Amino acid sequence: QKEVEQDPGPLSVPEGAIVSLNCTYSNSAFQYFMWYRQYSRKGPELLMYTYSSGNKEDGRFTAQVDKSSKYISLFIRDSQPSDSATYLCAMSARGGGADGLTFGKGTHLIIQP
Amino acid sequence: SAVISQKPSRDICQRGTSLTIQCQVDSQVTMMFWYRQQPGQSLTLIATANQGSEATYESGFVIDKFPISRPNLTFSTLTVSNMSPEDSSIYLCSVSREGEQYFGPGTRLTVT
Numbered sequence: 760q761k762e763v764e765q766d767p768g769p770l771s772v773p774e775g776a777i778v779s780l781n782c783t784y785s786n787s788a789f790q791y792f793m794w795y796r797q798y799s800r801k802g803p804e805l806l807m808y809t810y811s812s813g814n815k816e817d818g819r820f821t822a823q824v825d826k827s828s829k830y831i832s833l834f835i836r837d838s839q840p841s842d843s844a845t846y847l848c849a850m851s852a853r854g855g856g857a858d859g860l861t862f863g864k865g866t867h868l869i870i871q872p
Numbered sequence: 873s874a875v876i877s878q879k880p881s882r883d884i885c886q887r888g889t890s891l892t893i894q895c896q897v898d899s900q901v902t903m904m905f906w907y908r909q910q911p912g913q914s915l916t917l918i919a920t921a922n923q924g925s926e927a928t929y930e931s932g933f934v935i936d937k938f939p940i941s942r943p944n945l946t947f948s949t950l951t952v953s954n955m956s957p958e959d960s961s962i963y964l965c966s967v968s969r970e971g972e973q974y975f976g977p978g979t980r981l982t983v984t
Binding site for chain 1: 907912917920
């Protein structure tokens with residue numbers, strides 16, 4: 760079993776839909792959770808950073824962490840064609856950027872105009 | 873955030889040769905990381921590079937294959953040595969700033 764599981768997709772939804780992206784993990788030591796967006800031939804861009812369980816909202820994006828289920832989610836509201844990209848979940852045991860990150864494989868998201 | 877540049881952006885190399893990838897960040901950082909992104913695979917940490925100390929390598933990666941330098945707080949290099957086609961990948965530099973990690977644009981390496 761890989762440490763972080765993420766459905767690679769592709770996930771195709773119409774413009775304006777709510778998108779739900781998810782990851783599961785096995786290592787209970789993970790405390791810090793991130794979502795990155797990666798456009799083709801670009802480096803990953805940090806979208807959301809959360810600590811422990813709970814929700815965090817930033818504009819159209821909401822990150823949820825459920826440590827009891829070892830399950831994290833990213834919701835995108837009012838999705839736009841410009842949201843089409845690969846979304847990577849990442850996590851670490853220590854915060855403060857002290858550790859390298861463990862990533863999922865990424866979900867390829869397509870927003871249809 | 874952080875502004876990170878990498879050189880070269882891409883290269884095609886012959887097996888058995890070595891390539892050095894440069895990573896430059898816009899201001900001083902303590903922690904720098906090197907990752908590999910192979911097709912269809914997760915981003916995988918190769919090593920952590922702190923200025924003034926030896927790099928720390930993850931399981932499956934060794935210094936002889938991936939030597940790293942960190943001469944100052946804004947610069948690092950990763951060398952991919954004695955390359956084989958299996959080393960074809962995207963190599964990414966990352967820095968830690970204010971607790972968050974930011975990535976460079978990557979170096980796309982093809983080994984023939």
